[in-house]
Amino acid sequence: MSKTYEKYYVPAQSPWPIVGAVALFLIAFGAGNYVNEVTRQQPGYGGYMLAAGFVVLIFMLFGWFKNVIDESMSGLYSAQMDRSFRQGMSWFIVSEVMFFMAFFGALFYGRVIALDWLSGGSNNAMTFEILWPSFEAMWPLLKTPGGIETQAMPATGLPMINTAILLLSSVTLHFAHTGLEQNKRSQLKIMLLVTLLLGATFLGLQVYEYIHAYRDLGLTLASGFYGNTFFLLTGFHGMHVTLGAIILLFVFFRVLKGHFTPEKHFAFQAAAWYWHFVDVVWLCLYVFVYVI
Amino acid sequence: MSAVVTDHEHEHHDHKPSGIKRWLYTTNHKDIGTMYLVFALIMFFIGGAMAMVIRAELFQPGMQFVEPNFFNQMTTVHGLIMVFGAVMPAFTGLANWMIPMMIGAPDMALPRMNNWSFWILPFAFLILLMSLFMPGGGPNFGWTFYAPLSTTYSGDSTALFVFSVHIMGISSIMGAINVIVTIFNLRAPGMTWMKMPLFVWTWLITAFLLIMVMPVLAGVVTMVLTDKYFGTSFFDAAGGGDPVLFQHIFWFFGHPEVYIMILPAFGIVSSIVPTFARKPLFGYASMVYATSSIALLSFLVWAHHMFTTGMPVAGALFFMYCTMLIAVPTGVKVFNWVATMWRGAMTFEVPMMFALAFIVLFTIGGFSGLMLAITPADFQYHDTYFVVAHFHYVLVTGAVFSIIAAAYYWLPKWTGHMYDEKLGQWHFWCSLISVNMLFFPMHFVGLAGMPRRIPDYALQFADFNAFISIGGFLFGASQLIFVAVLVKCARGGEKATAQVWEGAEGLEWEVPSPAPYHTFETPPVIK
Ligand code: HEM
Numbered sequence: 001m002s003k004t005y006e007k008y009y010v011p012a013q014s015p016w017p018i019v020g021a022v023a024l025f026l027i028a029f030g031a032g033n034y035v036n037e038v039t040r041q042q043p044g045y046g047g048y049m050l051a052a053g054f055v056v057l058i059f060m061l062f063g064w065f066k067n068v069i070d071e072s073m074s075g076l077y078s079a080q081m082d083r084s085f086r087q088g089m090s091w092f093i094v095s096e097v098m099f100f101m102a103f104f105g106a107l108f109y110g111r112v113i114a115l116d117w118l119s120g121g122s123n124n125a126m127t128f129e130i131l132w133p134s135f136e137a138m139w140p141l142l143k144t145p146g147g148i149e150t151q152a153m154p155a156t157g158l159p160m161i162n163t164a165i166l167l168l169s170s171v172t173l174h175f176a177h178t179g180l181e182q183n184k185r186s187q188l189k190i191m192l193l194v195t196l197l198l199g200a201t202f203l204g205l206q207v208y209e210y211i212h213a214y215r216d217l218g219l220t221l222a223s224g225f226y227g228n229t230f231f232l233l234t235g236f237h238g239m240h241v242t243l244g245a246i247i248l249l250f251v252f253f254r255v256l257k258g259h260f261t262p263e264k265h266f267a268f269q270a271a272a273w274y275w276h277f278v279d280v281v282w283l284c285l286y287v288f289v290y291v292i
Numbered sequence: 293m294s295a296v297v298t299d300h301e302h303e304h305h306d307h308k309p310s311g312i313k314r315w316l317y318t319t320n321h322k323d324i325g326t327m328y329l330v331f332a333l334i335m336f337f338i339g340g341a342m343a344m345v346i347r348a349e350l351f352q353p354g355m356q357f358v359e360p361n362f363f364n365q366m367t368t369v370h371g372l373i374m375v376f377g378a379v380m381p382a383f384t385g386l387a388n389w390m391i392p393m394m395i396g397a398p399d400m401a402l403p404r405m406n407n408w409s410f411w412i413l414p415f416a417f418l419i420l421l422m423s424l425f426m427p428g429g430g431p432n433f434g435w436t437f438y439a440p441l442s443t444t445y446s447g448d449s450t451a452l453f454v455f456s457v458h459i460m461g462i463s464s465i466m467g468a469i470n471v472i473v474t475i476f477n478l479r480a481p482g483m484t485w486m487k488m489p490l491f492v493w494t495w496l497i498t499a500f501l502l503i504m505v506m507p508v509l510a511g512v513v514t515m516v517l518t519d520k521y522f523g524t525s526f527f528d529a530a531g532g533g534d535p536v537l538f539q540h541i542f543w544f545f546g547h548p549e550v551y552i553m554i555l556p557a558f559g560i561v562s563s564i565v566p567t568f569a570r571k572p573l574f575g576y577a578s579m580v581y582a583t584s585s586i587a588l589l590s591f592l593v594w595a596h597h598m599f600t601t602g603m604p605v606a607g608a609l610f611f612m613y614c615t616m617l618i619a620v621p622t623g624v625k626v627f628n629w630v631a632t633m634w635r636g637a638m639t640f641e642v643p644m645m646f647a648l649a650f651i652v653l654f655t656i657g658g659f660s661g662l663m664l665a666i667t668p669a670d671f672q673y674h675d676t677y678f679v680v681a682h683f684h685y686v687l688v689t690g691a692v693f694s695i696i697a698a699a700y701y702w703l704p705k706w707t708g709h710m711y712d713e714k715l716g717q718w719h720f721w722c723s724l725i726s727v728n729m730l731f732f733p734m735h736f737v738g739l740a741g742m743p744r745r746i747p748d749y750a751l752q753f754a755d756f757n758a759f760i761s762i763g764g765f766l767f768g769a770s771q772l773i774f775v776a777v778l779v780k781c782a783r784g785g786e787k788a789t790a791q792v793w794e795g796a797e798g799l800e801w802e803v804p805s806p807a808p809y810h811t812f813e814t815p816p817v818i819k
C-alpha cells in the first residue's frame with residue numbers, strides 16, 4: 001500500500017457529531033416515554049421530544065453531509081480516503097444484515113422448533129397435553145395456542161408484483177451506475193429517476209397491503225407469531241427502503257447539480273450498495289415470509 | 293509520500309483548540325480516547341457504588357437496607373454499566389489512543405464518526421440512570437433481561453432501557469467500523485499483517501465480533517419492546533412464540549460479547565509481558581490464529597448458558613463440546629505468555645504485576661468456565677454464585693485488570709510523566725488481596741447452592757458472605773488509590789522518556805512522551 005499513502009484528510013473539528021448525539025438522546029428519551037404514553041393513553045411530552053429529536057437529526061445530517069460534500073468537491077479527499085468510506089459503508093451493511101438475521105432467526109426458530117414443541121414434539125408431550133391439547137401445528141400459524149385467529153397473506157398477487165418492482169429497481173439502478181461510469185449523464189438521470197419511482201411505488205403498494213391485512217384479513221401485529229414476524233420483517237424492510245429512497249433522492253439532486261465523476265462517486269456507490277442490499281433482503285423475505 | 297493534510301497545515305503541528313469546544317467538537321483520536329477512558333472510569337465508580345449496595349445488603353442474611361425490587365435494579369444496572377459503560381468503552385478508549393500510534397496512522401479512519409460514537413454513550417447511560425428514578429423504578433430483570441421478566445413482568449422503564457441499549461449498540465458498531473477500517477486502510481507502509489502488534493490484531497477481531505453481534509442485540513431488545521408494548525408474542529408460547537427463543541437470540545449476542553470483553557485484554561497482556569520479560573513474544577503467529585479461532589468458535593457455543601432450559605440432549609452435547617474446544621486456543625495463549633517469560637530478564641513494575649495477576653486469575657476463571665461447560669455439572673451450578681464467581685474472575689481479574697495494566701503501561705506515553713510506582717504497587721497489592729477475598733469464596737457458596745440475584749440467603753452462607761462483603765468494600769476502596777495515581781500522574785512527576793520502558797518495542801515508543809497531538813502526519817517507515 002506504500003504508494004497510495006498520501007494526503008489523508010483529517011477534519012480539524014466538527015460540531016455535527018455532538019448535535020447528532022443530542023438528537024439521538026431526544027429520540028431515545030422521547031420514544032421511551034412516548035411508547036408508554038401511547039400504550040397507556042396517558043398525556044405527556046414524549047412525542048414532542050421524539051419529533052424534536054428527528055428535527056435535530058435531520059438538521060445534523062444536512063450540516064454534516066454538506067461539510068463532507070464541500071470537502072469532497074474541493075478535492076481534499078484522496079483515493080485512500082475514498083477507500084475508508086467504502087469499507088466503512090460495507091461494514092455498516094454487514095451490521096444491517098445481522099440485524100435482519102435476528103428476525104429471520106426468530107422466524108426459523110418459531111416455525112421449525114417452537115411449532116413442533118408446542119404440538120408435543122421433542123420432549124414436550126406434556127406441554128401439549130396439559131396446556132393446549134387442541135392446538136394444531138401449521139404454518140402460517142392461523143390459530144395460535146391461545147386462540148387468536150387470522151388469515152394468511154398470499155404470496156401471489158400484490159407481493160409478487162412488488163417483488164418484480166423492487167428487482168426491476170435494482171436493475172435500473174445498475175444502469176444508472178453504468179451511465180455514470182461511461183459519463184452518459186442523461187442515462188444516469190433517467191435511470192435514477194425510474195429507480196426512485198419504482199421504489200416509491202413499492203412503498204405505496206406495501207402501505208396498501210398493510211391496510212388490506214388489517215382490514216380484510218385480520219392479520220395484525222398482535223395476531224400471534226405469524227403476524228409478528230410478518231410485520232416486523234416487512235416493516236423493518238420498508239423502513240430501510242424508505243431510508244434508501246431518501247438517500248437516492250439526495251444523490252439524484254446532486255446528480256442534477258452536476259456532482260460525481262466516472263472515477264469518483266462514493267456517495268452514489270454507497271447509496272447503490274444500500275439499495276441492492278435492501279433488495280436482497282426483500283428476496284429472502286419474499287421466499288421465507290410469503291412463499292414457504 | 294506527502295504529509296497528512298489537516299486544517300492546521302500551516303500552523304504549529306501540535307496546536308490544540310482550547311476550552312470545552314476542544315472536547316465537544318474534537319476529531320482527534322487521542323482526545324476521543326481520553327474521553328472514552330475518563331467516561332469508563334466514572335462509570336466504573338458508579339457501577340461500583342451499586343455493587344457496594346449489593347454487598348451491603350448481602351453482608352448479613354435477612355433484609356437489611358434495601359427493598360428486593362431495588363436490590364434487583366442494582367444487580368441489573370450494575371451489570372449493564374460495567375459491561376457496556378465501563379469495560380467496553382475503556383477498551384475502545386485504548387483502541388483510539390493506541391491503534392493509530394501502533395500502526396503509524398495519522399488518526400482514526402473516520403474521525404468525525406469517532407466523535408459521534410463517543411458522545412452518544414454518555415447520553416445512553418444518562419437515560420439508563422434516569423430510568424432508575426421513574427415511578428416503579430428502573431430495569432430490574434438482570435443484565436440478561438430474560439423474557440418474560442422483561443416483557444410480562446417488567447415496569448414502565450423498560451422502553452427507556454430498550455432505547456438506551458439501542459444507543460449503546462450504535463456507538464459500539466460505529467466504533468468497531470472505525471477500528472476495522474483504520475486497520476485495513478491506514479497502516480503505514482511496511483506494516484504488514486503479521487507485523488502488527490497483537491493489541492491491534494485482537495482489536496481487529498473484536499471489532500468484527502462487535503459488528504456481527506451488536507445488531508442481534510438490537511434485534512432482541514426490539515422484540516422485547518414489541519412484546520411488552522405492542523402485543524407481539526415472540527417470547528410468549530400462547531401466541532406461538534417461546535421464551536426460550538429470547539435466550540437463544542440473547543446468547544447468540546451474549547457469548548461473543550464476553551469475548552469482546554476479553555480479546556483486547558489478551559492483546560494488552562501480549563504487549564506488556566514481552567516488555568517486562570525483555571524477550572519477544574513467544575509464538576506470535578499462534579497467538580493470531582488462536583485469537584481468530586476463539587472468535588469463530590464463540591459463535592457456536594451460546595447455548596452453554598441454557599443447559600437447564602430443557603434442550604434436546606444432542607444440542608446440549610454439541611454445545612458442551614464446542615465450549616470445551618474453546619479452552620484449547622485459550623490454553624495456547626496462556627502457554628505462550630508463560631513461555632515468553634521463561635528465562636526472561638524480568639522486572640516487576642505495576643503493569644507487569646497486573647499482567648501477571650491477569651494470567652493466573654484469568655486462568656482460574658477459565659477453569660471454572662470449563663466446569664460450567666460440563667452439561668450435567670451445570671445443572672447443579674447454574675444460577676448460583678459459582679457462575680458469579682466464574683464471570684467475575686474472567687471479567688474483573690481478567691478484563692478490568694488488563695485495563696488497569698494498560699493504563700499503567702501507557703500512562704507515561706499519554707501524560708509524559710511516570711506514575712508513582714510506590715502508590716501503584718500499593719494499588720496492586722490491595723486490589724489483588726481484596727479481589728480474591730471478594731470473589732474466591734463465591735465459588736464455595738455457589739457450589740453449596742446459594743442462588744444468584746437474591747437479596748437474602750440461608751443462614752449457613754452467612755460467614756462467607758460477610759467475608760465476601762468485606763473483600764468487596766476493600767476492593768472498592770483500593771480503587772481510590774488508582775484515582776490518586778492517575779491524578780498525580782496527570783499533574784506531574786518524573787519526566788518520561790520516549791521509550792519509557794527498557795524492553796518496550798513498537799512504533800508508539802518511538803514518538804516522544806507525551807505523544808504529540810498529531811502523531812504520524814508523515815507515515816513512518818517500518819523496518
Ligand atoms: C474457557 C473459557 C470459558 C468457558 C468454558 C466458559 C463457560 C461458561 C459457561 C458454561 C457459563 C454458563 C454458566 C451458567 O449460567 O450456568 C458461563 C457464564 C458466563 N461467562 Fe464464561 N466461559 C469461559 C470464558 C469466559 C470469558 C473469557 C468471559 C468474559 C470475559 C466469560 C464471561 C461469562 C459471563 C459474563 C457469564 C455469565 C452470564 C450470566 O448468566 O450473567 N466467560 N461461562
Ligand SMILES: [Cu+2]
Nearest residue numbers: 547550596597
Ligand atoms: Cu458463554
